[in-house]
Amino acid sequence: MTQVNTRAAHLAAVARMGDLSLQLDGLQGQIARGRRIETPADDPVAFARAALLHREQAAAAATQRGIDAATRRLTATDTAIESLDGVVQRGRELALRANNATLSAADRETIATELRELEAQAHGLADSRDSDGQRLFGGALGDRPAYIVDADGVAHWQGGGRAPALALALGSSQLASASEGPAVFGVTDAIAGTRDLFASFTALRAALAEPDPEARGAAIATGIGDFDTHVSRLADARGVLGARLARLDSETTRLDKAKLATETDLSKLESLDMPAAIARLQRLLTVLEAAQASFTRITNLSLWDQLR
Structure with a gap:
């Protein structure tokens, strides 16, 4: 019976020291990393919550990259329109x-020149591009020139669709990252009596060449x-x-x-309270030393029993 009890005590002591060693290893790893949880085994609930927060961080970072790209494109568009306004x-x-x-006639020719x-210059600005090389005024077809000039010297918008848009939040409307050519340069429509900017320049030059003073005055007006x-x-385009x-x-x-709120929550979940961790490490070392001493005594007693 004595041998059975001694063996049981021996196994219990070994198990106890093994458990303490595992705890020490885990705590030392946490102290080295400065993090409380690394795997689900460290704290299943906290690990799951932290994983969710990390996914939210990744989604927010992706949204911010989209915002940064849209900001660059809108700023470039505004700069181009500012120049066009001049x-x-x-x-x-x-x-x-x-x-x-x-x-x-010479004065009018100078003005026409x-x-x-x-x-x-207006044609050059119509072909403005963003940092990715996409035309700002081409709508959804930014990989081609926004305007082409036909054999008669008439400019045509060859873009299409709407400018690339960014969805800022779930359920919100999308925000366009540029302006389509017609919204900036206008549209030539004989029925409506409107001209795009290029046609306006052409018509004004033609008016200056008109020999009839009365017709010339009306065309210039x-x-x-x-x-x-x-x-x-x-002005409206820049306001938009x-x-x-x-x-x-x-x-x-x-x-x-x-982001700040998420980082605060993650810090609470993952960060290690270093003073408390060190204090716990010292306690575990003390307990392990005591367990080792106890194990040594048990081993010595068992050896003495065998010698008797």
Whole structure:
């Protein structure tokens, strides 16, 4: 019976020391990493909650990357439209200057030459691209030039669809990351009596070449109206872009707050209370030392019994 009891005590001591060693190994690993949980075995409930928070972090990071890309594209669009506005404003100034019956044919030709240069600038801005090389004014077809000029010198928008959009939050409407060409440069429609910007430049140059003073005056007056319309359209376009950029700023602020809250929750779940962990480590070492000492005594007693 004594041998049975001694053997049982021996096995219990070995098991106890093994368990303490495992606890020490785990705690030392946590201290080295500075993290409380690494696997589900450390704390199943906390591990599951942390995994969910990490997925939320990944989703928020993906959304932020989309916001950053949309911000760059919208900013580039706004910069292009700002430059285009300067072109249109100058075109309007020239139209007003041309509306003067005392101008000579040479004066009108000088104005027409500058108008031609301004139109070329407008064509260049129509082909503006974002940092990825996509045309800003091509709508969904940003891989091709937004406008082409046919054999008659008439510009045509060859984009299509809507500009790439970003869904900011579940259930929210999508936010377009650019402006389509027609919304910026206008549309030529004979029935509606409207001209796009390129046609407006062409028509104003033609008006300057008109020999009949009365017809020339009427055509220049129409050109002034056209450029007034373009100025207004560009102002509206920049207002829309400004509102979109403000929305993205607000969404970034929201994501930053959510990120901070998530990081705080993760810290509570995963971070290790170092002073408490070290104190526990010291307690486990003390208990292990005591268990080892007890095991030594049990082993010595068992050996003595065998010698007797």
